[in-house]
Amino acid sequence: MFSIQQIANIWVHFFNESLQNILSQEVSLVQLSQKLEQLVNQTGGEVLKAILEQADEAIYAASKPEHRYQVKAHRSRTLTTLWGEVTFTRTYYQDKTDSFYHYLSDEWLGLDKSTHIEPFCRARLVTRSADVSYRKSVALTPRRLSGKCLQPIRN
Template sequence: MKHLTTEWPLLKELEEQLVRTLQKVFAVLLAALLEEIDQQLAEARDKRRYQLKDKRPTTIQTLFGEVTFRRNYYYDRQTGNYTFLLDAELGFDGARSISPCLEETAVELAVECSSYRKAARTLESIVGYAVMSHEAIRQLVLEAPVSLHRPVSQRHGRVLFVEADGLFISRQGKGKRAKEEKILAVHEGWKRNGSKSG
């Protein structure tokens, strides 16, 4: 049997390289698609109402990385405001520089993870770079619609128990004060488990 002299990367390295390559291809394809849609909107617009001012570059963060493209900027003669028809047509706020899919994923991660920092780290591991800070995720959660809250089922108990306690933890280092870790449990009571009484 012949021995191969070439060194192949590990599967993990191959997978990571392929993901980064696919991210670059995605960015090019999405940018081209968005610019094509913008061009079609420019040709189909009401030219008496929307006056083309210029093309402006923008960069948005997506689940697949950063996408940079150029879009048309218009003056709306009817309202007196400036607008991007592409943003209105596709239902996103280009000024925020975050795709709606990334926003939704960030909010879902913030709800599922134990902290905003952990949600930011999870997003970073998915995308491959720090796409959003924990504070940006916090702001998205605060702005998120209340429909994300799930209805609570009918309560069965007549009494609600709230148990709270604190545990002081010594911190390493000279002059560092102990920190209190607060513990809270809320429940409606206990169910008997087994047949023993007593």
């Protein structure tokens, strides 16, 4: 996992290297765009992971004074996003008032516990599937998905 500072350094390096390559005529716009897409996919997932994990820590800090929840575990979850698969860790709590278990970060973000496709990615796939087949729509994601994963959404 990269820190936010490391990601910023990667982008500064990419910018400087790209500018140098353009000035020395070593890269075309197509090649530059391909490299940019790769970097966006790589760092987009890392940024999302960092945000989700920091949010989980902030939610823990916000809920701690209430003494309502007891931490039971820290578990990882993997979501398919437009930037590839993102695996992040979140906290599993037990509510002391009713003994139910919760992933507060999932609840605060409106993330359904049964989905493996991040909602923005799912929405983008559904939009694309209006113009092309399910199979072609899911082929646009970095992870291999079945075309059937969109059928319940569109119908």
